Amino acid sequence: MKESSSSVSENPVITGKETASCVQCGYCSAYCEVAFLATDTPRKVLRFLQREDPQRAATSPFLMLCKQCQTCSLTCPQGIDVAGIMRRLVRDRFLTY
Amino acid sequence: MEKKIPKTGLYLCDPGGEIGAVIDLQILADKSAKIKGVEHSEVAADPFSEDFLTSVREKIEADTIDRIVWAGRFTSRQQESLKKTLAGINLNPYLHEWCDIGLYGIGRNGDGAKVQQQKALSLIKMAAARARLLQPLEPHEIPAIDVAVVVGAGIAGLHVAASFLERGKPVHLVEQQSGVGGKVALLSRFYPLQCDPHCGLEYVLKSLRNSDKLTLHTLSKPTGIEGAAGNFSVTVQSEPRYVDESRCNGCGRCAEVCPVDLPVFTDSVQDEPPFQQEKGIGSIIRETRKAIHPSLPYAFPESYVVDRQVCPEGCSACRDICPTKAIDLDQVSSEQSLRAGAVVATTGWDPYPLSKMSTYFGYGVYPNVIGNLEMEQVLSRMSRGLGNPTAPPVKNLKTVGFVQCVGSRNKLHLSYCSSVCCSATIKQIQQLKSIQPDVTCIVFYQDMRCNGFEEDMYQALKEEDDILFVRGFPKITGSESDGSQLTAIAEDTFSGKPVKQDLDLLVLAGGMQLSQAGQDFAEVSGLPLNESNFLTGHYQCYPEESQRSGIVSGGCARGPMNVSQSIDSAHRAAFKALNFLDGSILIKPTFPLVDKTKCDECKRCVEECPFGVYHYDEKGFPEPDLGKCRQCGNCMGTCPVAAISLNNFTIKQLAAQIEVLENSFLDYEEPLILAFLCENDAYPAARAAVDSGLNPPLNAIYVKVPCAGAVNNAVVADALALGIDGVLIAGCKDGQCHYVNGNQLVLKRSGDLREKLTTMMIEPERVRSESIEIQEGARFVQILEDYIEDLKQLGPNPFKV
Numbered sequence: 014m015k016e017s018s019s020s021v022s023e024n025p026v027i028t029g030k031e032t033a034s035c036v037q038c039g040y041c042s043a044y045c046e047v048a049f050l051a052t053d054t055p056r057k058v059l060r061f062l063q064r065e066d067p068q069r070a071a072t073s074p075f076l077m078l079c080k081q082c083q084t085c086s087l088t089c090p091q092g093i094d095v096a097g098i099m100r101r102l103v104r105d106r107f108l109t110y
Numbered sequence: 111m112e113k114k115i116p117k118t119g120l121y122l123c124d125p126g127g128e129i130g131a132v133i134d135l136q137i138l139a140d141k142s143a144k145i146k147g148v149e150h151s152e153v154a155a156d157p158f159s160e161d162f163l164t165s166v167r168e169k170i171e172a173d174t175i176d177r178i179v180w181a182g183r184f185t186s187r188q189q190e191s192l193k194k195t196l197a198g199i200n201l202n203p204y205l206h207e208w209c210d211i212g213l214y215g216i217g218r219n220g221d222g223a224k225v226q227q228q229k230a231l232s233l234i235k236m237a238a239a240r241a242r243l244l245q246p247l248e249p250h251e252i253p254a255i256d257v258a259v260v261v262g263a264g265i266a267g268l269h270v271a272a273s274f275l276e277r278g279k280p281v282h283l284v285e286q287q288s289g290v291g292g293k294v295a296l297l298s299r300f301y302p303l304q305c306d307p308h309c310g311l312e313y314v315l316k317s318l319r320n321s322d323k324l325t326l327h328t329l330s331k332p333t334g335i336e337g338a339a340g341n342f343s344v345t346v347q348s349e350p351r352y353v354d355e356s357r358c359n360g361c362g363r364c365a366e367v368c369p370v371d372l373p374v375f376t377d378s379v380q381d382e383p384p385f386q387q388e389k390g391i392g393s394i395i396r397e398t399r400k401a402i403h404p405s406l407p408y409a410f411p412e413s414y415v416v417d418r419q420v421c422p423e424g425c426s427a428c429r430d431i432c433p434t435k436a437i438d439l440d441q442v443s444s445e446q447s448l449r450a451g452a453v454v455a456t457t458g459w460d461p462y463p464l465s466k467m468s469t470y471f472g473y474g475v476y477p478n479v480i481g482n483l484e485m486e487q488v489l490s491r492m493s494r495g496l497g498n499p500t501a502p503p504v505k506n507l508k509t510v511g512f513v514q515c516v517g518s519r520n521k522l523h524l525s526y527c528s529s530v531c532c533s534a535t536i537k538q539i540q541q542l543k544s545i546q547p548d549v550t551c552i553v554f555y556q557d558m559r560c561n562g563f564e565e566d567m568y569q570a571l572k573e574e575d576d577i578l579f580v581r582g583f584p585k586i587t588g589s590e591s592d593g594s595q596l597t598a599i600a601e602d603t604f605s606g607k608p609v610k611q612d613l614d615l616l617v618l619a620g621g622m623q624l625s626q627a628g629q630d631f632a633e634v635s636g637l638p639l640n641e642s643n644f645l646t647g648h649y650q651c652y653p654e655e656s657q658r659s660g661i662v663s664g665g666c667a668r669g670p671m672n673v674s675q676s677i678d679s680a681h682r683a684a685f686k687a688l689n690f691l692d693g694s695i696l697i698k699p700t701f702p703l704v705d706k707t708k709c710d711e712c713k714r715c716v717e718e719c720p721f722g723v724y725h726y727d728e729k730g731f732p733e734p735d736l737g738k739c740r741q742c743g744n745c746m747g748t749c750p751v752a753a754i755s756l757n758n759f760t761i762k763q764l765a766a767q768i769e770v771l772e773n774s775f776l777d778y779e780e781p782l783i784l785a786f787l788c789e790n791d792a793y794p795a796a797r798a799a800v801d802s803g804l805n806p807p808l809n810a811i812y813v814k815v816p817c818a819g820a821v822n823n824a825v826v827a828d829a830l831a832l833g834i835d836g837v838l839i840a841g842c843k844d845g846q847c848h849y850v851n852g853n854q855l856v857l858k859r860s861g862d863l864r865e866k867l868t869t870m871m872i873e874p875e876r877v878r879s880e881s882i883e884i885q886e887g888a889r890f891v892q893i894l895e896d897y898i899e900d901l902k903q904l905g906p907n908p909f910k911v
Contacts, residue, residue, distance in 0.1 A: 036519075038556045039582030042601035044470075049608040054601050056582075088470065090520035 027070070027098055032062045034091045041085035041095050047078040055085050055095055058102070076103045116242045119166070119175030120151040120234065123182035129211055133227040142234050147242045149175050157182075157192070167199050177205040177244055179237045181230075183212045202246030204699065204758050209237035213797060213812065215805045228775035229808055236811070239766040247699035247757055252737055254340030256691045259284060259450040261332055261631055264292020265673055266665025266680035267456035268314045271324060273684035279691050280323040282448050284346055286331045286627055288415040289405025290315070292458050293666075296407055296483060298490035300673055301537035302567055310673070311408055319410075326411060331627065333445070335453060335635045338737030339660025340695045342450045350441030352416035353402075357436035360404065360412045364428035364437065368400035370420050402428045402437075452660045452687035453635070455645060456680060457628035459666035462517035462524055462621035471513055471618055476588035478596055478615050482531065485538055485617045492545050507549055510542065511598055511613040513584065514555040518621035526642050528670040531619035533564040536571055538617065543574075550576040552611055554584045554600055580609050586616060622670040635661055636722060644669045648848060654683040657721050657850065659738050660690045697736050700758045702745050706731045708753035715745035715754060720850035742849035743820025748859065752824040759815070761822060767813065768829045773910065776809060781835035781901035783810040783894065786821045790848055792840035792882040792890070799887030806891045809898050810838070817841065818879070819852030823863045826877055827870065833910035836876045836901045838893075843881040853881060873904055 035056075042054040053075040061070035076099060085095035120142050124130045135153045143151040150169060154162055157180070169175050178201070180192070193203040211233055216226045258274050260267050263285035271281045289295075290311070297307045318324050327348055334345035402416045416428070416439070429437040464473040464481050472479045480488070512535045518528040532555070539551045558579070560568040571577050584598035596613040624632075624644050632639050637656050640646040645663040647655035654662045664683030665676040689695075704715075706729075715732050716724040723739045724732040734745070746754045752761045773782040787793040793814045799806050815821055818841025826837050841853035856879045864874040880893050 036556060037603050038515075039601040039603045040470075042603070043583050043585040043599060048601065052606075054606055056601060056603055057606055090515075090522065092521045 027062055029063055029065050032059045035059045040088045044084045044088045051075045051078055071102050071106050116147050117149040117175045118147045118241045119178045120148050121154045121180055123154045123157045132223050141231055145235055145238045148238055170201055177241050179207045179241045181209040204247040205244050207237050207241040215800050225775050232772050235770045236767045239770045240763045243763045249699055250697040252695050254695045255449050255451040256693050257450045258452050259344045259448055260454045262456040262458055263290035264458045265294040266676045269677050269680040270454050270684045272314050272317045275321045282325045284327045284330050288328050289408045290410050291408030298486045299541050301533055332634055338735045339690045340451050340737050342453055344448045347445050349443050352439050352441050353414045354436045355413040357434045358413035363431050364402045365400045367427040367431050368402050370401035372399055452690040454683055454687050455631050455663040455667050456665045457631050457667045458625045459622040460625040462623050464620050467516055471586050478594050482619045489541050507614050509550045509613050511616045512553045514619045516618040516620050524621045528621040530672040532559045535619050536567045552578045554580050628667045654686050662686045700741050700756055701736050701739050702734050702754050702756050705753040708751050714748050718748045719745055742817040744852055747820045747822050752822050764825050783836045784829050784834050785810045785812050785838040786815050787812050788818045788841045789814050791842045791884045794884045795882045795886050795890045799891050802887050804891050807894050810894050817849050817852035819855040830872050833907050835907045839879040840882050
């Protein structure tokens with residue numbers, strides 16, 4: 014894998030397709046312990062990914078707050094692994110910047 | 111009886127001159143006259159002129175001809191008109207054969223007229239071969255009972271029953287509760303008019319109350335449905351009411367002395383109480399009732415009913431006091447068999463169990479969290495001035511929260527939209543505001559789906575200041591010792607900002623699912639449920655019908671609907687069922703016949719019939735139940751020994767057509783394709799191709815079939831053995847077949863066919879199956895052209911001469 018050398022914007026770890034089924038219902042934000050401590054909520058991070066703005070998703074201040082409690086993944090009505098997406102975004106961020 | 115030699119009359123009709131412009135019709139007529147069985151052949155200038163018809167009549171009356179092949183383009187109305195005209199002189203309508211030469215693009219393509227002249231002759235030879243084997247057929251009449259059984263006496267069932275009674279048809283209305291009304295009787299208001307549902311129930315009950323043709327079976331459910339359309343036998347199991355309906359006048363003296371107090375909306379016959387959305391959870395309604403009580407949920411029949419399971423042992427207080435001696439506490443349950451022409455399932459819906467989402471919104475955990483059906487009762491009590499019935503009573507109802515899509519549109523619960531909850535919430539807010547104008551409402555939603563005119567209700571509410579719509583789902587926490595102080599936190603997904611709100615009451619808009627009674631009905635009737643677990647026919651083309659003729663479904667048994675849609679659906683279902691209640695059912699003579707001398711009782715037809723038509727006769731042979739049969743021919747296609755044929759579309763007729771099919775009109779290298787086209791989609795597509803000016807390749811000969819699944823492997827093998835280069839079977843797309851899955855049955859059988867062809871030393875690639883939609887003319891031509899290319903690669907059929 015050439016992951017370590019790739020930049021977020023050139024080669025996003027998460028494509029819009031993975032988040033395409035997100036309907037922006039806000040379950041993840043409501044049940045997140047830390048959602049409203051930063052300017053972004055988990056729903057917003059998913060929105061950035063949906064809108065093909067991986068740069069903004071990967072640099073969101075929310076990622077540093079996420080405790081990986083998995084509640085968002087469990088509550089998502091569309092069955093999206095939201096916490097998994099956050100984890101991969103954080104990992105990518107450490108490897109890129 | 112002396113066997114008659116068939117005498118065919120052949121008429122070439124080309125009033126538009128389309129075909130005549132390319133080929134010489136007179137030569138075609140002369141050559142056709144030499145075909146075996148053709149006694150007369152001529153070019154008819156105008157097949158509808160009186161002179162022409164008179165000459166045809168004379169020939170039939172003189173017994174020069176006894177069947178006719180019409181070559182040319184006729185619309186189905188013209189065909190019917192000719193059939194009807196000639197039926198007047200005893201020419202059976204099934205002794206006509208139609209050969210549409212223009213369908214092949216012959217009239218459009220001027221090049222190589224010689225090929226086309228020969229192809230036209232080939233087509234006529236095929237038609238004549240089939241015509242020789244035509245049989246006169248008469249419709250089959252089976253006696254039918256004019257009684258209907260309606261299962262479920264909710265608003266839909268009542269409307270169905272009323273429709274039947276209006277037409278003078280006797281009705282058995284089977285209801286599992288002690289009274290009629292179903293879910294509607296539990297509602298506080300209808301939308302959009304904000305009427306009282308009891309008024310709506312009274313309206314429909316008017317025609318039921320005084321009818322001597324209605325038999326109402328309460329506390330009853332069907333346990334078996336045997337037979338077919340026109341002649342069902344429905345077994346109904348009834349629990350006792352313990353009150354003689356003919357004697358009870360509903361005075362209520364019994365209830366005064368009854369020592370039992372039960373939560374109001376429980377009916378021990380049902381496992382799940384109809385009003386309380388779940389037993390033991392969220393039971394916030396304080397009202398109680400007695401063991402003997404009026405019918406529930408709506409007091410029709412007017413007689414009282416005893417809930418014997420909660421009676422104290424040895425108590426007979428009600429019986430002792432009854433002034434009309436109506437009470438008999440020793441009644442036992444009974445079973446009876448009802449004869450019926452049609453069965454209507456209006457089994458309605460159940461609320462999705464909200465406890466499954468209790469971790470989100472605290473239903474059953476916090477006392478002030480209720481379902482929307484419970485909210486209906488709260489509103490009903492409040493509007494009648496009886497106060498707020500919740501326990502603990504929510505005295506100061508200042509802020510009420512509503513959550514939409516609880517259980518619906520959620521892949522972990524119900525994936526579909528329950529479609530009525532948005533408007534129901536709007537309606538509840540309207541009523542709440544009219545009772546208590548100072549209340550603040552907050553709606554947590556994902557999308558407000560107020561369809562059609564209901565949008566006006568939504569927009570009117572949005573303009574009010576103290577009604578807040580928040581797009582985003584809340585997390586609910588309860589404080590105080592009993593959790594009665596609720597707090598909602600949600601993200602307003604438009605702004606990304608948190609919304610925090612204290613609530614006095616939270617109402618959950620739960621989803622709708624098929625009722626338990628509906629699931630039981632599906633099991634009893636052997637009908638499948640669709641992927642959303644509702645009863646269904648073909649979702650668009652015959653929604654109220656089912657895979658068993660004579661059984662229809664209406665209302666919420668078919669899917670989430672509001673009251674008016676439910677009544678709509680009920681009337682459509684009743685209309686469909688009326689066809690079976692006319693005292694007799696006329697069946698088209700094109701039903702399947704089993705040749706019992708050939709049948710080896712393999713039971714394949716019994717298994718593959720999409721409508722469960724086959725049963726066994728006394729000798730163990732399969733026999734179709736004509737009342738159930740839709741005449742799709744899938745049994746004919748599936749029979750491994752080709753022992754089943756549809757009348758007027760027999761294996762013999764197909765074999766005769768294939769036998770005379772000549773490839774001489776094409777060069778040796780040009781592959782000849784026999785295309786079996788489903789008459790619903792692929793055949794009209796072929797017509798569309800020509801009508802849109804395309805020139806389909808001349809290599810194909812079409813055979814119209816009722817369903818792709820009706821093509822028997824034996825016929826395919828026969829065609830290939832006679833040197834035809836390729837066989838195309840074209841059916842509908844997956845899930846669109848009018849006969850459930852005819853197109854898939856073709857694929858299922860292709861394994862057997864491969865094996866058979868391999869032993870015959872024929873490449874299995876010579877058979878191809880395709881799915882074509884009705885308007886895909888261009889694609890149809892493309893499929894043919896591609897197939898011709900592939901067959902050229904393969905080389906000519908080894909059996910080709």
